[in-house]
Every structure is written in structure tokens, then in C-alpha cells.
Amino acid sequence: MKVVVTASGPSPDSPVDPRFGRAPYFVLYDDGEYRVVENPASRAWGGAGIQAAQQVVSLGAKVVITGSVGPNAAQALRSAGIQVYMGTGTVREAVERYLRGELRRIL
């Protein structure tokens, strides 16, 4: 199960970035492994949420952990069948809480 967490820094120990489209990094969690990728949408002029959703799709994730998603991103993520959960703390903490079923699903 692949999970994308929006992060304000390039590490699993960075805080979860509350913004989806504009978060500078995405941390991909895949079966115990963490991989950091940049989120090019964070520098987009417009349509960051849609571009970020496109990136989640191309990473093959089915779950996103973030703070909140805008209306366009929500529509895109929903049409791709991706679940969104609200997370806080560090990326690692958020993933662990998600795995224990403690995060609230927002989409």
C-alpha cells in the first residue's frame, strides 16, 4: 500500500505540510520504506492542486495524508479514487497513526 504524505522538508522526520498542492515535498511511504520526492506543483502559477494530484497518481499511491485539499484537488483525487486523511506531527508519526487507523478521513 503506497501512501503519499505532504511534507514541509525533505525527510520522513519533517513536519506534515498542511497544504496539499503547495507542499514542497511529497514523502512516499511504501511497505516500511520512505522515499522523498519534490512536488513541482508547489511552484506552479496556478492549478497546483490538480498538478499535485496528477503526481500522486503517477506515484501510484491510493492514500494521501495532508492538512487540507482545495476544491479542484479534491475533485481530481476523488475521480482517481484516492483517499485523503488529515495528519499532523512528523511524516513518520502521521504514517504510524494512519497504519493504526487513528487518522480522520477527509475525502
Next chain:
Amino acid sequence: MIAVTGVKGGVGKSTYAVLLARRMKGKVVLCDCDVEAPNLHLLLGVSLRDPVDHMYYEYPEIDESKCLRCGECVKACRKNALFWTPGSVPKLFKEMCIGCGACKLRCPYGAITMKKEAVGDIFVSEVGNITLVTGRSDPRVPETGEMVEQVLEYARNIPHDVLILDTAAGAHCPVVSALREAEEVRVVTEPTPLGYHDLRVALKLLSKLGKRGKVVINKAGIGDEGPIYRIAEEFGAEVIEKVPYSREIIRKYSEGRL
């Protein structure tokens, strides 16, 4: 065709455009090219009702029977207006789309056609010897350069002795669209530090467009005009006129009787 521009907001572009139109002889067409926030009608004391025409955007429409779900159109989109998941027909986010047609050009299967849709109105009002042409865009559209060209085209086709156009503030697409065809450009500035700064931006933009502006000093008398003359000289532009800082102009402006 005389364009009135100036980059800085509130410098007096619209005021000057109306004053210029008022003193011209013959049939004057005045075109409000600030389609995102038109205001010349307010200065002239008329209201906008009953549009005579519209401004259009062209949105892509994907023929699902021709689409092979390759995602090429999504990659071509610079505005992130298309979204897809492998195996599905891309979905258009209309409010992001600027109708550039790059997706249609890229589609290898001819599955995309562009469909016209009205996204703004054109109004015509008669005030004395002035025919005011106003474009007003739907506030949801992300870019208006193309629409400025449409309203300008409408204005150009009305018989006239002189056509004056008033651009938006700034130096971005809708301003460039308005200036491109102008034979003469008057740059309105004011003797303030921001006025100096934006005068330089305006003259730089004009030189990129291969044009030389003529400088108009508005609110003359409120500050040092030296820097304006120096910047104008740097770009080979002439200061042709000054509009005094006057209570009467301000009063008439605010009452819609300019």
C-alpha cells in the same frame, strides 16, 4: 489608434483617456480594454446594460470514442487544466483553462475539438461624440489577453476618425494585447517614486514591443518631475503633456461627469 497605458494603478490612465477623447474632434471611439475591471463608463456617467456582443473562450472537448487515453494532452497543458488517471479520458478543469489549444495540437488521434463559449460581454454606449466600447469579462476566467483582442476588434470595426484605447494597469498579457496594434502610445505617469518606477517598466515594455511611448505627467505639481524627464530621455521618449493636480478634475471624476 492611440493607446493610453502606464503600468501603475491609479496613475490616471482612464482619466487621461477620457479627457483626451473629450477634446478630440470628429467621431471618437473610446475602447475600455481593462476587461477585468472596466471603469470608463463610470467616469462618463453611463451604465452598462444590454450587451451588443460577447467575448469568447475556446474550450477543448474530448471525443471519448476517438480518445485512446494516452495522456499526451495532459502533458501538453501548461495550466494544469487537464487531469487523468491511466485508462481514463482526461477531465477538464474549466476554470484553469485559458483556451490556448495546446492539447488539441498535441493529441495524436484528433480526439479534441475546440468549442466556443461566451465568457464576457461587450457593451456600446454613446456619450456626445464619443462611442464607448467596453469589454467586461466573466470574473472566473484566468486570463484575458485574448478577450482584449476581441473587444478591440469590435471597436476597430466601428467607423471612426480616432480610436483611443485605455489599457489595464500592469505589463502583462491583457496590456500587451491592447498595445500590440497601437500606432501611438501615451504613457501616463505621476511625479511620485512609484510613478517613476512604473514609467520605466512601461517604457521598457514598449521598447520590447518595438514602440516608443509619449509621456504624459498626471497630477503635475505634487512632486519632483526631474526623474520623469530623465527616464523619458533614457528611452528616447518625449514628455508631451501635463495634467495639473486639480480639485475640479477630481470632483468631476467622482461624480461621473469627466
